[in-house]
Amino acid sequence: xxxxxxxxxxxxxxxxxxxxxRYATLSAAPIAGSLGAExxxxxxxxxxxxAQVADIRAAAVEHLVIFFRDxxxxxxxxxxxxxxxxGFGDTPFVEQLDGHAGVVRVVKEAEETGIxxxxxxxxxxxxxxxxxxxxxxxxxxxxxxYGGDTLWANGHLAYETLSPGLRxxxxxxRTVHSARRSYAPGSHLDRTADRRTMRIxxxxxxxxxxxxxxxxxxxxxxxxxxxxxxxxxxxxxxxxPEESKPLLxxxxxxxxxxxxxxxxxxxxxxLAIWDNxxxxxxxxxxxxxxxxEAYRTTVVGTxxxx
Ligand code: SIN
Numbered sequence: 387x388x389x390x391x392x393x394x395x396x397x398x399x400x401x402x403x404x405x406x407x408r409y410a411t412l413s414a415a416p417i418a419g420s421l422g423a424e425x426x427x428x429x430x431x432x433x434x435x436x437a438q439v440a441d442i443r444a445a446a447v448e449h450l451v452i453f454f455r456d457x458x459x460x461x462x463x464x465x466x467x468x469x470x471x472x473g474f475g476d477t478p479f480v481e482q483l484d485g486h487a488g489v490v491r492v493v494k495e496a497e498e499t500g501i502x503x504x505x506x507x508x509x510x511x512x513x514x515x516x517x518x519x520x521x522x523x524x525x526x527x528x529x530x531x532y533g534g535d536t537l538w539a540n541g542h543l544a545y546e547t548l549s550p551g552l553r554x555x556x557x558x559x560r561t562v563h564s565a566r567r568s569y570a571p572g573s574h575l576d577r578t579a580d581r582r583t584m585r586i587x588x589x590x591x592x593x594x595x596x597x598x599x600x601x602x603x604x605x606x607x608x609x610x611x612x613x614x615x616x617x618x619x620x621x622x623x624x625x626x627p628e629e630s631k632p633l634l635x636x637x638x639x640x641x642x643x644x645x646x647x648x649x650x651x652x653x654x655x656x657l658a659i660w661d662n663x664x665x666x667x668x669x670x671x672x673x674x675x676x677x678x679e680a681y682r683t684t685v686v687g688t689x690x691x692x
Pocket of ligand 1: 536
């Protein structure tokens, strides 16, 4: 008897095999079928050559998120790498480290229970900006004994696995992005401000709206990607929120289906670098009672183009 293996919840997706890859100055080994690779052969505590930075960039564009375990990464080295990858992006709404513009301490203390975490929920960093960051760097210094993993989803696969008919319909659409759900006065982050260590500056500026193409072409790889996320994408341009919701919900679920994701188990002293132009990510909030701390910088990007 034939058994139906394909259901809406369990589609058959053809994800091409990925192999370990040697770049001139480092090596990358995939951690999942769709995206993500662990990098070896490089010491980030030392000043990096142009060739090493170029390889880091190439690996991040190819694998979409890369991980460097067991690295000693003083803040000035993370800042230097951020500059080497293109320079700091603009960091709104979140307090930055004194004397270190552009560096955010992402922390949830053991006592901060029953509240949302920074970076929880699927999103693409600062997609409400006119030129959202190209890359984000996150260096974990303290991690819980379990939980606190981060998930990433591959936006290229999200686009490429849609039917030709739907791709054709989506190609011309534009979306509206806004920070209001996260950073407007009265948002969850704002209402729980007195219970968290991270200082979030909720502001009416979060109501600003920014249009982007729904389907973008990656400026470095030339590959198309679905560019939307359920945190900041609030509707299609020219559509009402009610008209937009069913298609946005379908695309958000399609884009983050398990087969298109990787899940990373952090260890202390690991740096992750991800490419925001073709990914979403989601920091899991399943470690109440434990501490998690990381240092985050973003690299300036360009306006997404169709
Ligand atoms: C973020 O979304 O920038 C933070 C991700 C994480 O803490 O894993």
